[in-house]
Amino acid sequence: MKYLRRLIWYIATRLMIITGVLGLMTIAFYFSMNASNIQIILKDGMARRAQVVMMGEGEESLENYFSPTYLSRDAALQTTRNGTNPYSRYQITGLDHRLSMEWMWSWPWEDTARATVVERVPGIDGRILSSYRTTLPEDQWAVPRWQSGRYDVILSRENGRWRIKNMTLVAALDTP
Secondary structure: OOOHHHHHHHHHHHHHHHHHHHHHHHHHHHHHHHHHHHHHHHHHHHHHHHHHHHHHOOHHHHOOOEEEEHHHHOOOHHHHHHHOOOOEEEEEEEEEEEEEEEEEEEOOOOOOOOOOEEEEEEEEEEEOOOHHHHHOOHHHOOOOOEEEEEEEEEEEEEOOOOEEEEEEEEEEOOOO
Protein backbone atom coordinates (compact mmCIF):
# COMPACT_ATOMS: atom_id res chain seq x y z
CA MET A 1 0.00 0.00 0.00
CA LYS A 2 2.84 2.33 0.84
CA TYR A 3 4.41 1.91 -2.60
CA LEU A 4 1.11 2.38 -4.40
CA ARG A 5 0.50 5.65 -2.55
CA ARG A 6 3.99 6.90 -3.50
CA LEU A 7 3.46 5.91 -7.14
CA ILE A 8 0.12 7.72 -7.32
CA TRP A 9 1.58 10.81 -5.62
CA TYR A 10 4.53 10.78 -8.06
CA ILE A 11 2.24 10.57 -11.11
CA ALA A 12 -0.16 13.23 -9.74
CA THR A 13 2.62 15.77 -9.05
CA ARG A 14 4.11 15.23 -12.50
CA LEU A 15 0.69 15.69 -14.12
CA MET A 16 0.12 18.91 -12.17
CA ILE A 17 3.50 20.28 -13.28
CA ILE A 18 2.87 19.33 -16.92
CA THR A 19 -0.63 20.87 -16.78
CA GLY A 20 0.76 24.09 -15.27
CA VAL A 21 3.48 24.38 -17.93
CA LEU A 22 1.00 23.71 -20.75
CA GLY A 23 -1.38 26.31 -19.28
CA LEU A 24 1.36 28.94 -19.16
CA MET A 25 2.38 28.12 -22.73
CA THR A 26 -1.23 28.50 -23.89
CA ILE A 27 -1.58 31.87 -22.16
CA ALA A 28 1.72 33.06 -23.66
CA PHE A 29 0.62 31.94 -27.13
CA TYR A 30 -2.71 33.79 -26.99
CA PHE A 31 -1.09 36.89 -25.48
CA SER A 32 1.48 37.04 -28.27
CA MET A 33 -1.19 36.41 -30.91
CA ASN A 34 -3.29 39.28 -29.55
CA ALA A 35 -0.21 41.52 -29.31
CA SER A 36 0.72 40.97 -32.94
CA ASN A 37 -2.86 41.53 -34.14
CA ILE A 38 -3.12 44.70 -32.08
CA GLN A 39 0.23 45.97 -33.38
CA ILE A 40 -0.91 45.50 -36.98
CA ILE A 41 -4.30 47.14 -36.39
CA LEU A 42 -2.69 50.14 -34.68
CA LYS A 43 0.03 50.62 -37.29
CA ASP A 44 -2.19 50.23 -40.32
CA GLY A 45 -5.14 52.09 -38.81
CA MET A 46 -3.17 55.13 -37.70
CA ALA A 47 -1.37 55.29 -41.07
CA ARG A 48 -4.69 55.10 -42.93
CA ARG A 49 -6.12 57.83 -40.68
CA ALA A 50 -3.20 60.12 -41.56
CA GLN A 51 -3.67 59.36 -45.26
CA VAL A 52 -7.37 60.15 -45.09
CA VAL A 53 -6.68 63.51 -43.45
CA MET A 54 -3.68 64.52 -45.57
CA MET A 55 -4.44 62.95 -48.94
CA GLY A 56 -8.22 63.27 -48.91
CA GLU A 57 -8.89 59.55 -49.26
CA GLY A 58 -12.31 58.15 -48.37
CA GLU A 59 -13.19 57.48 -44.75
CA GLU A 60 -14.84 54.15 -45.59
CA SER A 61 -11.54 52.27 -45.28
CA LEU A 62 -11.17 53.44 -41.67
CA GLU A 63 -14.10 51.26 -40.57
CA ASN A 64 -11.77 48.24 -40.82
CA TYR A 65 -9.60 49.67 -38.05
CA PHE A 66 -11.78 52.01 -35.93
CA SER A 67 -15.19 51.66 -34.34
CA PRO A 68 -17.88 53.84 -35.96
CA THR A 69 -18.51 55.69 -32.69
CA TYR A 70 -14.88 56.79 -32.50
CA LEU A 71 -14.81 57.84 -36.17
CA SER A 72 -17.78 60.14 -35.61
CA ARG A 73 -15.91 62.09 -32.90
CA ASP A 74 -12.27 61.98 -34.05
CA ALA A 75 -10.86 65.53 -34.04
CA ALA A 76 -8.49 64.97 -36.98
CA LEU A 77 -11.31 63.66 -39.16
CA GLN A 78 -13.61 66.50 -38.08
CA THR A 79 -11.29 68.94 -39.88
CA THR A 80 -11.90 67.13 -43.18
CA ARG A 81 -15.65 67.18 -42.64
CA ASN A 82 -16.06 70.81 -41.64
CA GLY A 83 -13.67 72.30 -44.22
CA THR A 84 -10.89 73.42 -41.84
CA ASN A 85 -8.38 70.79 -42.98
CA PRO A 86 -4.96 72.50 -43.26
CA TYR A 87 -3.90 69.96 -45.92
CA SER A 88 -6.71 70.76 -48.37
CA ARG A 89 -4.55 73.42 -50.06
CA TYR A 90 -1.78 70.93 -50.79
CA GLN A 91 -1.29 67.96 -53.04
CA ILE A 92 0.26 65.34 -50.76
CA THR A 93 2.00 62.55 -52.69
CA GLY A 94 3.50 60.57 -49.80
CA LEU A 95 4.25 60.50 -46.13
CA ASP A 96 6.60 58.76 -43.74
CA HIS A 97 4.35 57.44 -40.97
CA ARG A 98 5.95 55.86 -37.91
CA LEU A 99 4.21 54.26 -34.97
CA SER A 100 5.90 52.71 -31.98
CA MET A 101 4.11 50.77 -29.28
CA GLU A 102 5.40 51.60 -25.83
CA TRP A 103 3.07 49.39 -23.83
CA MET A 104 0.22 46.96 -24.44
CA TRP A 105 -1.83 44.62 -22.26
CA SER A 106 -4.60 42.21 -23.07
CA TRP A 107 -5.57 39.13 -21.13
CA PRO A 108 -6.17 36.20 -23.51
CA TRP A 109 -9.73 35.68 -22.19
CA GLU A 110 -10.82 39.34 -22.43
CA ASP A 111 -12.15 41.25 -25.42
CA THR A 112 -10.52 44.58 -24.55
CA ALA A 113 -6.93 45.75 -24.71
CA ARG A 114 -5.04 48.88 -23.73
CA ALA A 115 -1.97 50.28 -25.43
CA THR A 116 0.23 53.35 -25.36
CA VAL A 117 1.64 54.35 -28.74
CA VAL A 118 3.73 57.17 -30.15
CA GLU A 119 2.78 58.42 -33.61
CA ARG A 120 5.19 60.47 -35.72
CA VAL A 121 5.13 61.68 -39.30
CA PRO A 122 8.64 63.07 -39.85
CA GLY A 123 8.30 63.50 -43.60
CA ILE A 124 5.47 64.68 -45.83
CA ASP A 125 5.98 64.88 -49.59
CA GLY A 126 3.74 67.43 -51.23
CA ARG A 127 3.37 70.89 -52.68
CA ILE A 128 0.86 73.68 -52.61
CA LEU A 129 -1.85 73.63 -55.28
CA SER A 130 -1.32 76.13 -58.08
CA SER A 131 -4.62 77.88 -57.34
CA TYR A 132 -3.29 78.86 -53.88
CA ARG A 133 0.13 80.08 -55.05
CA THR A 134 -1.25 83.41 -56.13
CA THR A 135 -3.32 83.98 -52.99
CA LEU A 136 -0.86 82.87 -50.30
CA PRO A 137 2.58 84.35 -49.56
CA GLU A 138 5.59 82.12 -50.25
CA ASP A 139 6.33 81.51 -46.58
CA GLN A 140 3.01 79.56 -46.33
CA TRP A 141 3.75 77.27 -49.30
CA ALA A 142 5.39 74.59 -47.14
CA VAL A 143 3.25 71.63 -46.14
CA PRO A 144 2.17 71.91 -42.47
CA ARG A 145 3.60 69.36 -40.06
CA TRP A 146 1.50 66.56 -38.65
CA GLN A 147 1.02 66.81 -34.90
CA SER A 148 2.96 63.92 -33.40
CA GLY A 149 1.79 62.58 -30.09
CA ARG A 150 1.58 59.89 -27.48
CA TYR A 151 -1.81 58.21 -27.33
CA ASP A 152 -3.58 55.94 -24.88
CA VAL A 153 -5.60 53.53 -26.99
CA ILE A 154 -8.42 51.20 -26.04
CA LEU A 155 -9.20 48.37 -28.43
CA SER A 156 -12.05 45.90 -28.44
CA ARG A 157 -12.51 42.57 -30.13
CA GLU A 158 -15.77 42.45 -32.06
CA ASN A 159 -16.67 39.29 -33.97
CA GLY A 160 -13.07 38.08 -33.71
CA ARG A 161 -11.56 41.34 -35.06
CA TRP A 162 -9.74 43.99 -33.08
CA ARG A 163 -10.84 47.60 -33.57
CA ILE A 164 -9.70 50.85 -32.05
CA LYS A 165 -12.49 51.94 -29.74
CA ASN A 166 -10.98 55.10 -28.26
CA MET A 167 -7.79 57.16 -28.53
CA THR A 168 -6.78 59.86 -26.09
CA LEU A 169 -3.92 62.25 -26.81
CA VAL A 170 -1.72 62.14 -23.71
CA ALA A 171 1.07 64.43 -24.89
CA ALA A 172 1.81 66.37 -28.05
CA LEU A 173 5.37 65.76 -29.27
CA ASP A 174 7.71 67.72 -31.49
CA THR A 175 8.34 66.05 -34.83
CA PRO A 176 12.06 65.56 -35.45
